Amino acid sequence: MIKEEVKIPYRNIPDLFLWRVKETPDKIAYTYKDGGSWKSITWKEFYERSKKIASGLIELGFKKGDRASIYSYNRLEWIITDIGTMLAGGVSIPIYHSLPFNQSSYIINDSDSVIVFAENPAIIQEMKQNIKEIPLVNKIISFDESVEEDGVLIRFSTLEKIGEENLQKNEKIIQSNIENTKLDDIATIVYTSGTTGVPKGVVQPHINHLSTVEMLYEIRDIVQDDTVLLFLPLAHSFARAVEFVHPKFGVNMAIAESIDKVVDNLVEVKPTVFPSVPRVFEKVYSKVKSESQASPIKAKIFNWAINVGRKYNEAKREGTIPFSLALKHKIAHKLVFSKLHKKLGGR
Numbered sequence: 001m002i003k004e005e006v007k008i009p010y011r012n013i014p015d016l017f018l019w020r021v022k023e024t025p026d027k028i029a030y031t032y033k034d035g036g037s038w039k040s041i042t043w044k045e046f047y048e049r050s051k052k053i054a055s056g057l058i059e060l061g062f063k064k065g066d067r068a069s070i071y072s073y074n075r076l077e078w079i080i081t082d083i084g085t086m087l088a089g090g091v092s093i094p095i096y097h098s099l100p101f102n103q104s105s106y107i108i109n110d111s112d113s114v115i116v117f118a119e120n121p122a123i124i125q126e127m128k129q130n131i132k133e134i135p136l137v138n139k140i141i142s143f144d145e146s147v148e149e150d151g152v153l154i155r156f157s158t159l160e161k162i163g164e165e166n167l168q169k170n171e172k173i174i175q176s177n178i179e180n181t182k183l184d185d186i187a188t189i190v191y192t193s194g195t196t197g198v199p200k201g202v203v204q205p206h207i208n209h210l211s212t213v214e215m216l217y218e219i220r221d222i223v224q225d226d227t228v229l230l231f232l233p234l235a236h237s238f239a240r241a242v243e244f245v246h247p248k249f250g251v252n253m254a255i256a257e258s259i260d261k262v263v264d265n266l267v268e269v270k271p272t273v274f275p276s277v278p279r280v281f282e283k284v285y286s287k288v289k290s291e292s293q294a295s296p297i298k299a300k301i302f303n304w305a306i307n308v309g310r311k312y313n314e315a316k317r318e319g320t321i322p323f324s325l326a327l328k329h330k331i332a333h334k335l336v337f338s339k340l341h342k343k344l345g346g347r
């Protein structure tokens with residue numbers, strides 16, 4: 001059976017975020033680590049900060065169709081910058097934070113980026129020293145607030161302040177961008193890792209992501225009190241899909257500090273949703289299975305529990321769970337699954 005064409009009720013990605021702000025302005029949108037403790041920001045606060053960044057970019061001469069690279073690991077400022085860039089009429093170019101400058105410079109140049117947002121002070125210094133190698137770039141914006149500003153480099157907080165001071169003047173431009181950015185306009189260009197050659201940019205218009213948003217929303221397995229933990233780098237296409245479907249559901253998204261701290265963050269945040277690619281779950285399963293093979297008895301219990309879990313989920317999907325299977329699943333949970341749940345936050 002061929003499904004009907006997906007209907008998209010939003011003009012573009014920023015319009016989706018604006019819709020969420022109107023729906024639940026004071027609900028927590030993101031949770032993030034700052035100064036060693038978890039803090040949160042509401043949808044309204046997030047959107048206001050995104051508008052300030054858009055206004056700041058406009059003051060720097062950034063115009064509709066311009067490109068801005070985001071060269072950083074996940075952080076709240078990353079997503080604020082992403083939406084701020086689109087509100088300013090621009091296109092965001094995510095770059096893996098782990099790439100050295102001699103590789104990232106290719107992406108910056110190939111995408112025609114005029115501004116680069118970055119977090120690593122060493123990389124920022126290297127960019128400044130080799131600014132002639134990225135000739136279109138006229139400003140580097142540092143997420144790291146410890147850097148010294150000059151004619152090329154400014155801090156993120158400075159950009160936000162410039163935007164706030166000029167927001168009233170630039171509000172009409174921002175609103176015009178929301179109203180006039182079409183579904184077929186480019187939202188972002190995501191580059192391949194380049195492991196098998198020169199990185200290739202995949203052009204992604206607004207309609208691509210918004211179609212995915214509407215299709216994922218039909219699943220409706222997420223409820224309002226859920227918490228999502230985002231840890232895949234936002235330079236990854238799947239992570240971008242998670243970023244954009246998030247306002248549709250309107251739940252709290254916790255941003256992991258780093259790949260190395262994901263295990264700690266799972267325990268701290270206690271997420272109910274953990275979006276990832278299959279390879280990550282395969283590694284988790286392999287590690288748990290390997291630990292369970294320490295003795296023949298442990299291996300037998302583990303394999304039995306996995307088998308029960310599969311049958312339980314199949315029965316759950318069909319709508320009827322036999323009493324005997326439900327009982328076995330409770331035992332399997334107590335003996336095996338509960339330990340894994342605890343490591344994943346317990347929820």
